[in-house]
Amino acid sequence: SAVISQKPSRDICQRGTSLTIQCQVDSQVTMMFWYRQQPGQSLTLIATANQGSEATYESGFVIDKFPISRPNLTFSTLTVSNMSPEDSSIYLCSVGTAYGYTFGSGTRLTVV
């Protein structure tokens, strides 16, 4: 299965600023997925990143707040823009199929 390197592992950010999270996969994959887990909540899909096209966002998530790049088949970034304390969460990237997924080690974001 694929191995994913996710950076940064954690950060503390000031409200109003932006943070970009990177995921590098050791093999070429068609789709990459970005999830968020707010405190006490389930892991929730933010968007699906496809190479060569715009990301597909889930209900409640918008491109202006969570812009995603997918420049090639092994790399993707998620930016959390104009952060507020409600954005304090664990962010995870993932690759795989319905028969199994691999996850990055997560980015623990605290907004103060």
Place this chain on the structure above:
Amino acid sequence: ILNVEQSPQSLHVQEGDSTNFTCSFPSSNFYALHWYRWETAKSPEALFVMTLNGDEKKKGRISATLNTKEGYSYLYIKGSQPEDSATYLCAYPGGSGNTGKLIFGQGTTLQVKP
């Protein structure tokens, strides 16, 4: 709207105890059911992907069963050890088949005391 429910939310057991948790999911149009183990500051680790009604899978002291007709899966840990302390997540593919969207339960957080 699909809903995946896990219970209990948290569990504290003594080393050596056996324990089990429940995951319930929509029983219509079943595709697959995933179990993951998630330790703090690490990647969620895939435990099982279950696809057949009545299936039982085992990995060391951990096993899982699946009932697709009634929409539930059980995860069992035999003789819990402190290193089993983690959050256990179940997830169900949303959409139709291989869309890549997993719907997760809130997880069961297990603490095993030495």
